[in-house]
Amino acid sequence: MPETASRSSSTATSGGCHENPSASRLRPRGATAPPRPHHFHSRIGVGLAGGFYPAPHRYDLYLSACCPRSLRISVTLDLLGLKDSVGTTLLTHPAGTPDAFASLRSAYEATVHHYDGPFTAPALRDRWSGRIVSNDTDGILRDLASLFSGHDEARPSPLDPPALAPDIDALRDLLDREITPAAQSPGRSAALSRLDRQLAAQPYALGEDLTAADVDLWVALVHLGPAGTLRSYPRLRAYVSRLGDHPAFRSGIEAVPDAA
Numbered sequence: 001m002p003e004t005a006s007r008s009s010s011t012a013t014s015g016g017c018h019e020n021p022s023a024s025r026l027r028p029r030g031a032t033a034p035p036r037p038h039h040f041h042s043r044i045g046v047g048l049a050g051g052f053y054p055a056p057h058r059y060d061l062y063l064s065a066c067c068p069r070s071l072r073i074s075v076t077l078d079l080l081g082l083k084d085s086v087g088t089t090l091l092t093h094p095a096g097t098p099d100a101f102a103s104l105r106s107a108y109e110a111t112v113h114h115y116d117g118p119f120t121a122p123a124l125r126d127r128w129s130g131r132i133v134s135n136d137t138d139g140i141l142r143d144l145a146s147l148f149s150g151h152d153e154a155r156p157s158p159l160d161p162p163a164l165a166p167d168i169d170a171l172r173d174l175l176d177r178e179i180t181p182a183a184q185s186p187g188r189s190a191a192l193s194r195l196d197r198q199l200a201a202q203p204y205a206l207g208e209d210l211t212a213a214d215v216d217l218w219v220a221l222v223h224l225g226p227a228g229t230l231r232s233y234p235r236l237r238a239y240v241s242r243l244g245d246h247p248a249f250r251s252g253i254e255a256v257p258d259a260a
Contacts, residue, residue: 038108038117042133044143052126052133059133060087061140062104062121065257068223069137070122075215075252076144079159086144088255091121107132138172145212159212167206168213175220192233199235218243222253 044052044059061077063070077083094101104123109115111131123135124143134140145157156162177183178191195217198205205213221230221240230237243249 038112038115039136040111040123040132040134041136041139043139044133045146056085057087058127060089060125060127062089062091062100062107062123062125063256064121065090065092067121067256068219071219071223071252071256072215073122073137073140073144074255075219075248076141076159076212078248078251079210079215080144080157082144087127090256106130141212158209159215161209161211164206164211164213168211168216171205171213172216175216179217179220179224181223181225192230192236196233196235199239214243218249 042052044054061073063074074088077086077088089100089103091097091100091104101119104119104121107123107125107130108117108119110129120135122137122140124133124140125131126133134143142160145160160168174191178187179195180188183191195205202208204210205217218240221236222244224230230240244253
């Protein structure tokens, strides 16, 4: 398969990362007030009459530098061996990656006539139509781990084992609520202590095997703040270092810079 298409700038800074979805924002032409976000939730393989079915090189992803959700997607792409079949375009700053932002704008405007919302990333685009399929990170990750990688209910992805689905969702909720730079200190400390204790008995977030929960946890920890934030949590500190040496996690940091 050919190399993944990507555009990036190592000299520009991030355009920003916002909640649900994480966003590199650029106002539509003529906008005078902050635009309301538009959420696209189409799924690959769901409602095949709509035309979104898995095919190599049909889709690409817009990812934002310094963005936890973009880093989750980049690491997952590598873990699943999809970097050669799903392209990526990295957005840093409009001045640093003008072609990437112009492409993102075109994709949103092709999706909705007179589109008046922010242009956000992560976003999955259908190359055949030029339209945005989804800017819902959780939906994109589920599709990557299933149909994009050739897995289904009969042969589930090792990243998303059905038996662990409730635990993965529960950990994701905890991370979104407590393990963020903006979380209140007592709640964050309690959550970090709990996670540190869990790692005393197991190498990964939910047991003996690496799953999507580890991608979520590792990304949350590396975006938490200065390295000293984990000084009181030796197992979490060792966990971040150990996973950081894994090729997929290391390449994710390289693909979506300024993560730590």
